[in-house]
Amino acid sequence: MLQKKICMLGSFSVGKTSLVKRFVESIFSEKYLTTVGVKIDKKIVPVEGQDVTLMLWDLYGEDEYQKIRMSYLRGASGYLLVADGTRAATVDKALAILDEAEKNFGKIPCVLALNKCDLTEEWAIAPEREAEFAARARHVIRTSAKTGEGVELAFEELAKGMIAT
């Protein structure tokens, strides 16, 4: 069976682990538990008529305390960039990580998930910025690990992109 490695990239507390848990286990917790190190989950999904094993590498969020090791991205077929839609700076951070990744490993399919879209009153990303991001990522999708909105779509679109390349 086809196996593809996806790296979850982004700043801390943007919802990478929550998105993985929602996608793999259909669960969500409000409690914030920071990820230390790397966790790997897997899920088999049908993509364009064939089953694909997605190996989801949930990497710790990059900040002043921990910087992502590029070696973790080795062999990745796609990136799910995750940003917190209520913290505009996390989008720039996600794109900066993408720049670094592409410098090391070239361009591969990626989807930018603007997470926490259920927090409408605190949303901090202007619509015109979303259009800017679309030029960088294959898709820009508003997601909510809490409600599930956009989560399946984000992984599906990324999987399609990975199969196509």
Added chain:
Amino acid sequence: MGRDASSEPNGESIAAALLEAEGYAAFEYLGGGQFRALGKPPRFCAELLGSAAADGAAVALAERMPFLESFLPDAEDNWNSSTGGRVESGTWIEQADAGREVALEASALRLGEKRILLIRNPQKDFDEESGLLQKARESALEHERLLREIQKKEILLHCVIHDLTQPLTAIRGCFALLAAESLSPKLQHLIEIGQRQSRNQEEMIRSVLQAFSEELAAQDAAAHDAAQAPDLVKCAQQVAQDYAGAFEERGARIELDSGVDLGSSWRVVGEESRLRRIYTNLLENALRYSSAGGRVMLGAIDEGRFVRAYVDDEGPGLPTGEGAPKLFALFGKGKEGGGKAGLGLYFCKITAERWGGSIGAENRPDRGTRFWFRLPKAEATVEVSPPAAAPIAVVKQSGDSRSGRHLRLLLADDTPVNRQITSLLLERQGHAVLAVENGAQALARLDTQPFDAVILDEEMPEMGGLEVAREIRKREAKAGGHLPLILVTGNASETARARSRAAGVDAHFAKPYEDEELFRKVAELCGADRATPTAEATSESTQPSSGRVDEQELLRRLGGSAKMLRDVAKIFTQDTPKRVAAIRKAIEQQDGATLAAAAHALRGSLAMLGAAEIAAEMRKVESLAKDGQVAEAREIFASIEGKLAAFKKLIAGFAGSSTKQRKAGRADGSSRARGKAR
């Protein structure tokens, strides 16, 4: 007596025992992704790998632990390198039985010819590190949240203060008109006091705003010349004189403590106007709690390197349990919640502290409260804050207002009324003005003809003012030159000004601004400063009065040209229905962004034509729309539609006969009369 050689521990077994004792699982790399377990595996390894971890067993580790797939190339590089050493993998998590998470770390090293991979479970270190990182990130998130809250409050304050200054414009306008009347010397004197106080008021409001800005709070100090240090006691005396009337009205007295030595120098670190404001705020507070027959005493105590100033009142004293920290906190108002938005005492606190002093309050032994503040004595250069912003004054040239070079100016503003008025005003100064609707058009014009300066509205469709500025500076970085750029915006905050500076803007004009200030700045930036030196500051406002359309003021602004007034009125009358339709459509479609843009444009025209009250409501619509609160914005818009329609009708009247306008127009509200007649 020799020992049996076969029972002697050899190097390998010692090593294996050591590794086991230290909790390491050791594997030898066989190549092709295969490893052979060495020695007895620690418990975690047996738990995760089962029999594959048995001593001597071969296992494709990366298949069992996918993380190692990314580490293996680094490990191989290390094993194959001649320098040797050790490479670490970083931490990863495996799931053992029952979902238990096991933290692991791997390292690759070479021992002789053997390529060794060590895996260990640093659970204790991992738990500790996780705990620390958890706390650090929670703190970081809380910090971000607080910054956002502070930013929201700042924005609110800016809006509140901006709206507070609007009526002052009307007040100053009325004073200016009264000053022009033939009044008795006594009334003229009272008008002068009113004009001075309204200027002081505006200066105070703007300085309070500055005091809350992040940039000012981040700056801790500036140099101060001891020769210009204010005299604290003299300042107290002046403020006491100013407030004597107010206390008298209450039947109370305000006095300087007779024990204060007036012959001594009471110079302190600080700045005169802000020191006066500290006293003003404290006296306001004292006045509030003074009753008939009461007395407020001002005094000062020499405390060596410091001076302690105090304001004693005979009021009810501090409420029980109400500490000074709460009184002086931002928006803190004390038990009864009286006073104005809780800003005054906070201002006193942050000002005194910025000057290296302190402030407090305590109950007096007999009765009442003592509010005090302590400031360092002014000696050789000490660090204080930069001087407060100069009061906004209109500089009226006593000579020909068209003196100076005639400039070629490019004006970009998406609001037709604003474009028309600003163009006319600049043309009156003798300049040639080309007006365009947006930033993209401005850039296109710059490609085809030269200009001496560009005036840009900040918010425009297609390309806003800041974007244009950045693009111009980018071009200049390659081609050279420096075109003066002036940005006109509704945002007066320091953050907005910093943004303008960062974009390369030379001057940032926040609405409402004085037209003369704009003219002067344009001339200054273009090196075309006016030759006429006899400028005198007056209190005359060039802004139309608030709430009512002052036709005479509008006409005066437009150079007395009835034709210009008709043209402007016509543009407004034609443009407004389109704006209103756009607003209604945006509301229907729940499109916050479009609604905000349409409200912004209409607000600009309304402000230009003197409908300050409706403009203020439209600002609320704009602000709510930007936040996505379309329903709330709709309600406010619905509440002003009637006023807007009436105003449009009024302006439409100006677009009619000029003779009728000249006969009907008077500053005292003839426009009202016309409105009523309809």
